[in-house]
Amino acid sequence: MKFCKKYEEYMQGQKEKKNLPGVGFKKLKKILKRCRRNHVPSRISFTDAINHNCSRECPVCDGTFFPELLKEMEDVVGWFNEHAQKLLELHLASGFTKCLTWLRGNSRKKDHHGLIQEGKDLVNYALINAVAIRKILKKYDKIHESRQGQAFKTQVQKMRIEILQSPWLCELMAFHINLKESKKESGATITSPPPPVHALFDGCALTFDDGKPLLSCELSDSVKVDIDLTCSICLDTVFDPISLTCGHIYCYMCACSAASVNVVDGLKTAEATEKCPLCREDGVYKGAVHLDELNILLKRSCRDYWEERRKTERAERLQQAKEYWDYQCRSFTGI
């Protein structure tokens, strides 16, 4: 009950600034309440039939509840991914691209603190919506005494519109840590503004437990997001990390080798039948996302390892490029 109020306050606050897609928490709760009201009187007369019927399916709810929730989840994930990508492009842009972006978007605030705040807002948005979705599904299962909610969640993860699965969330967390650290480096000249009212997430941290890198983010609601940054192929900290569409993170070189493609061609040329080494889902290489912010974060956090790895991988890429162009020459000349 109190989460609903908190969520509504947050969404109201956000809607004042811009028109955000969100989970219609109140509307969905109304649907569930109506369903509960309909079921209560008939339970008295036909207990066995209703129990049997209830545990299976509820056609009234399934007809309106899940399609609506699905559509809202798609909107939320789409909006989040789009804006995260824009923000990160702005931050990672350099030279001519940055100048071009500056000319185009004059009104946008580009100072350090503005970027930090915007990144924080995006992470807040992602996490609060994830919590809202989780709670509404739990409530659904509670009312109907069923497993439909969990099944729906699993199906949604397969369709890749689970917001916590998004690689951009990982990027934003790394982005947040990067900006905070660079802020410290540049000195505390900027005075911090009063903390926002809806500060749900206490901050991100990159920790090394027994040599294993872990990117963790904790909500005040005791919900925690942990992302393991160990490549499961080379069993080392990820270097030049890339996230497949199923959400698993690998080194770029390891992913290319696993997909049997050359580094020069890139993962875009991988076959549709190539599978993720962990979850064996096929067709996950084409939409892979380079996690550049995470790479910067790892470079800063463990510099010695990063430099050593960079030398090794540079030599290997050079060799692969040589092989590639040798092959191209031979194929053109027909020798």
Add this chain to the structure above:
Amino acid sequence: MADERYNRKNPAVKRILQEVKEMQANPSDDFMSLPLEENIFEWQFAIRGPGDTEFEGGIYHGRIQLPADYPFKPPSFMLLTPNGRFETNTKICLSISNYHPEHWQPSWSVRTALVALIAFMPTSPNGALGSVDYPKDERRTLAIKSRETPPKYGSPERQKIIDEIHQYILSKATVVPKPLPLECSQAPSIVSEAHSQVEPQEAITVVEERSIATTDTIVDDQIIEETAEAVNTAASVVPAAAPLPAVEVVVKASVSGEQRMARRAAQKPVDDRLFTWAAVGLTIAIMVLLLKKFIKSNGYSTGFMDDQS
């Protein structure tokens, strides 16, 4: 200390060293494996027979060969102790071994492979390569015998590792459950009863085995065909390299790479005009470059002759 010997820049070696560290940090009671000092791609292992089966209490030694491009290709497994489920001194066919590289996942490791091997022990072989199907009492006899002495295999260094592993597993393994004298007297009647009860199931099992054996035969034929195709491909590549003896080594080194490129090129033809013209231009440029290279390598006389023509 020993790690400094190996070339740590090789990704396969790095991966294997990581696995060795992880194995030593988290030892298991069910298995143990160690690489040889001289060759890190050669491992010796021993597994404990799974509980509640006729293999219980047995200690089975084996050998693992990791490929050069591990973990992107599967290793091969060979058992050295007679066990009644797999042949000895023969590479065994499993979904985790190099007989089926398409099933292998780079995220698997030696540890997961050994766990899978222990789980495969009680299953029915169904005519798979490298498998045998002994009766249960014979398997139990082999299990008891396997505890007494480790197998004799390979060089003295390897034998030392085998003995070390045997001692470790022996200290961890449980005792073989031995049949009591009372049960011995009742055994014939129990066996006869079990036999009479199981008779209809055996018929069903026989039918299943036949159908599965047929499937395995088809699968084996496909494997043989694939091998033949691979051999043909390799044979076809070699004559092409013959005209250029200097480039021969390079060609052989990148045979697998060429196969990948060839497949990809064949599967994605580009018919666009722009690409065609770009390809023509590139071809001309490359030919010019090769011509220059040819002139330089063959000296002044060849250049002179070329100028004449």
